Amino acid sequence: MKVVKNISEIQRICLDYKRAGKIIGLVPTMGYLHEGHLSLVREAKKRCDTVIVSIFVNPIQFGKGEDYDIYPRDLGRDIELLTEEKADILFAPSVREMYPEGYSTFVEVEGEITSKMCGASRPGHFRGVTTVVSKLFNICLPDYAFFGQKDAQQVTIIEKMARELNFPIEIVRVPIVREEDGLAMSSRNVYLAPEERREALVLYQSLQHALKLIKSGERDVPRIKREMEEMIKSRPRAEIDYIEIVRAEDLAYIDKIEGRVLVALAVRIGKTRLIDNLLVEV
Amino acid sequence: MKVVKNISEIQRICLDYKRAGKIIGLVPTMGYLHEGHLSLVREAKKRCDTVIVSIFVNPIQFGKGEDYDIYPRDLGRDIELLTEEKADILFAPSVREMYPEGYSTFVEVEGEITSKMCGASRPGHFRGVTTVVSKLFNICLPDYAFFGQKDAQQVTIIEKMARELNFPIEIVRVPIVREEDGLAMSSRNVYLAPEERREALVLYQSLQHALKLIKSGERDVPRIKREMEEMIKSRPRAEIDYIEIVRAEDLAYIDKIEGRVLVALAVRIGKTRLIDNLLVEV
Numbered sequence: 001m002k003v004v005k006n007i008s009e010i011q012r013i014c015l016d017y018k019r020a021g022k023i024i025g026l027v028p029t030m031g032y033l034h035e036g037h038l039s040l041v042r043e044a045k046k047r048c049d050t051v052i053v054s055i056f057v058n059p060i061q062f063g064k065g066e067d068y069d070i071y072p073r074d075l076g077r078d079i080e081l082l083t084e085e086k087a088d089i090l091f092a093p094s095v096r097e098m099y100p101e102g103y104s105t106f107v108e109v110e111g112e113i114t115s116k117m118c119g120a121s122r123p124g125h126f127r128g129v130t131t132v133v134s135k136l137f138n139i140c141l142p143d144y145a146f147f148g149q150k151d152a153q154q155v156t157i158i159e160k161m162a163r164e165l166n167f168p169i170e171i172v173r174v175p176i177v178r179e180e181d182g183l184a185m186s187s188r189n190v191y192l193a194p195e196e197r198r199e200a201l202v203l204y205q206s207l208q209h210a211l212k213l214i215k216s217g218e219r220d221v222p223r224i225k226r227e228m229e230e231m232i233k234s235r236p237r238a239e240i241d242y243i244e245i246v247r248a249e250d251l252a253y254i255d256k257i258e259g260r261v262l263v264a265l266a267v268r269i270g271k272t273r274l275i276d277n278l279l280v281e282v
Numbered sequence: 283m284k285v286v287k288n289i290s291e292i293q294r295i296c297l298d299y300k301r302a303g304k305i306i307g308l309v310p311t312m313g314y315l316h317e318g319h320l321s322l323v324r325e326a327k328k329r330c331d332t333v334i335v336s337i338f339v340n341p342i343q344f345g346k347g348e349d350y351d352i353y354p355r356d357l358g359r360d361i362e363l364l365t366e367e368k369a370d371i372l373f374a375p376s377v378r379e380m381y382p383e384g385y386s387t388f389v390e391v392e393g394e395i396t397s398k399m400c401g402a403s404r405p406g407h408f409r410g411v412t413t414v415v416s417k418l419f420n421i422c423l424p425d426y427a428f429f430g431q432k433d434a435q436q437v438t439i440i441e442k443m444a445r446e447l448n449f450p451i452e453i454v455r456v457p458i459v460r461e462e463d464g465l466a467m468s469s470r471n472v473y474l475a476p477e478e479r480r481e482a483l484v485l486y487q488s489l490q491h492a493l494k495l496i497k498s499g500e501r502d503v504p505r506i507k508r509e510m511e512e513m514i515k516s517r518p519r520a521e522i523d524y525i526e527i528v529r530a531e532d533l534a535y536i537d538k539i540e541g542r543v544l545v546a547l548a549v550r551i552g553k554t555r556l557i558d559n560l561l562v563e564v
Contacts, residue, residue: 007448011448011450015450018300018301019300019301019302019303020301020303021301021302100446102532103446104391104392104393104395104442104446105389105390105391105392105412105442105443105446105447106389106390106392107387107388107389107390107416107447108387108388108389108390109386109387110386110387110388111386113386130387131447134389134447135446135447135448138447138448138449138450139448139450141450160386160387161387164382164385164386164387164417165387165389165413165416165417165420166289166293166417166420166421167420168293168297168420168421168423250384
């Protein structure tokens with residue numbers, strides 16, 4: 001696997017691939033890779049001639065007081081994992097390479113889709129995401145870009161951005177990968193102390209409970225949310241950031257379960273903010 | 283010349299060109315073409331295998347009360363002119379094609395570069411420009427994009443946007459084309475009544491006066507601006523919007539003429555807002 005840190009170098013490589021008619025796949029990540037990321041790489045390998053993985057902890061998607069400085073990083077281990085998966089190129093630029101002195105261009109999806117849920121708890125977060133993803137799209141010129149369903153709001157926003165800015169790119173959603181007990185894989189799970197790790201399971205459990213309710217015919221959104229809330233509140237270290245049940249397509253609020261629905265939540269376990277979600281179709 | 287109105291159709295054509303290794307040139311315009319536009323097409327023909335001209339009067343770059351509704355349009359005549367110039371494709375989408383229901387993604391260059399000069403008189407204007415140009419870049423996948431020096435602030439902002447979002451595109455600036463008496467070509471010149479047309483010449487004359495002062499050794503920016511102002515104020519139908527002398531590279535304010543300098547102005551002649559500028563290097 002080739003490791004590239006320089007934008008103009010990888011862009012030249014990608015332009016040459018493009019001109020040679022090769023299908024390029026991009027897997028944008030912030031590194032500290034886990035099985036969730038690797039499932040994106042495997043999906044990309046299936047569909048593309050060349051798979052580029054980017055690792056970049058993007059400062060502009062972190063708010064003040066968030067975990068940018070302590071976000072886990074281990075490039076050596078990531079390189080080993082990606083080499084095993086036979087990724088073709090790792091693009092790992094520096095912050096200065098991506099945001100040179102005086103940088104001031106941003107891509108923003110406006111409206112409720114970015115201001116609710118994670119956007120409410122993390123103002124400016126999605127603007128940082130759509131900006132860096134636009135840059136990565138222009139640098140790597142992928143035909144397909146792969147994102148995890150774990151960040152459901154993020155991938156919905158990126159789909160809207162890609163569609164509205166007319167990127168010639170297909171966004172591929174890859175299902176959540178979970179630990180054996182159901183906890184969604186996340187680089188942030190490493191923050192959890194053992195007792196927090198046990199309590200963290202409540203995100204998955206509350207989603208499973210919602211699923212059970214829906215399958216048993218419950219259609220009332222406030223009632224389902226209330227039961228999830230009660231379940232989570234029973235855990236002493238858990239503090240709810242949000243629980244939302246929205247239309248999967250555009251994250252619009254709904255009162256009744258109907259069509260494709262996203263049940264999504266963010267919960268703080270101690271100091272660690274975790275997210276999880278479930279897609280249901282009725 | 284092929285005329286395409288559909289985004290997915292032209293994007294497919296452009297992707298095929300790209301994969302075949304062809305060099306694509308894009309000339310984005312709002313139509314009602316004049317010699318200035320045609321000089322962009324000629325420059326594009328010199329450098330590229332395929333030249334795409336877009337005609338789209340972009341509603342989101344017009345402010346409230348501006349001339350979007352009455353902006354001159356004549357697609358039939360434009361097609362004739364572009365056919366003569368041997369442009370390869372005309373892309374002329376509808377507003378609904380470019381901004382479907384619920385559209386909410388924008389590209390913005392922030393800071394003084396967009397908030398001063400035309401950005402001060404036309405809030406949101408450059409956000410509309412950078413958004414539509416990003417869309418056109420993604421749709422047409424050009425290797426080169428051609429912009430007139432007439433809109434000096436616009437092309438400087440587009441260069442910054444293209445560089446910061448890492449578009450794999452070279453921005454080419456093409457010099458201002460003028461009428462015989464010096465008036466910069468503009469689709470908006472058609473708004474001018476005969477006596478306004480005569481007074482409109484004062485933009486060019488004041489620039490020539492600034493040039494003469496600079497060539498004679500004048501380096502004091504406020505003094506040059508003052509003389510330009512006096513000259514323009516002597517015309518009864520002329521109302522100054524702004525006169526600025528800035529560093530050409532980033533439009534930063536300067537006190538002394540030094541290096542590459544842009545002298546730029548916007549003047550209302552009756553109801554018509556005209557702009558013009560001059561690049562000087564000392």
